[in-house]
Amino acid sequence: ACADSEQACQLATALDVMATPPILSSTLGGSWALDGECGGADAPEVIFSIAGADGAIVVTVPEGHVVYARASCDEPLSSLGCSESEPLVIDLHGGAITLVVDAADGLAANEIELDIVFIPDGCGDGVPVEGEGCDDGNNEPGDGCSANCEEELVP
Numbered sequence: 001a002c003a004d005s006e007q008a009c010q011l012a013t014a015l016d017v018m019a020t021p022p023i024l025s026s027t028l029g030g031s032w033a034l035d036g037e038c039g040g041a042d043a044p045e046v047i048f049s050i051a052g053a054d055g056a057i058v059v060t061v062p063e064g065h066v067v068y069a070r071a072s073c074d075e076p077l078s079s080l081g082c083s084e085s086e087p088l089v090i091d092l093h094g095g096a097i098t099l100v101v102d103a104a105d106g107l108a109a110n111e112i113e114l115d116i117v118f119i120p121d122g123c124g125d126g127v128p129v130e131g132e133g134c135d136d137g138n139n140e141p142g143d144g145c146s147a148n149c150e151e152e153l154v155p
Helices: 002-010
Strands: 013-015 023-026 045-050 055-059 065-070 079-083 088-091 097-103 111-114 116-120
Touching (some): 002 045
Antiparallel strands (some): 055 116, 065 079
């Protein structure tokens, strides 16, 4: 099992947190090597590596899946968080992380749309700085200033 997790971790896809969501992927045909602390045991997963950055990410959990993060891919005790339904917030200041999207069970494996929002340091503090299109003092979307401090159209 240890060799399986090491091999699966070596195949992790590098993700750019600045990419525009959604990120299209699939747990169909994924490895079955990792288990999250909140689910996904004995189910296929897709594994991503994310470089450290000055900020945090918010990951929306795809239906029928769980999302968890680790400081070290093949070390279950390096967990940074796990969620079955609520968006998962992960601080990237600790360096590179591993993000795993795991089917809740073997039958839930499917194509997924993974929404990841990068929140740079300072975003949401109410003080606009260079690189922020706006900063309204929160990280709530739908109010004219997005969670990642970019202006947004409000109907």
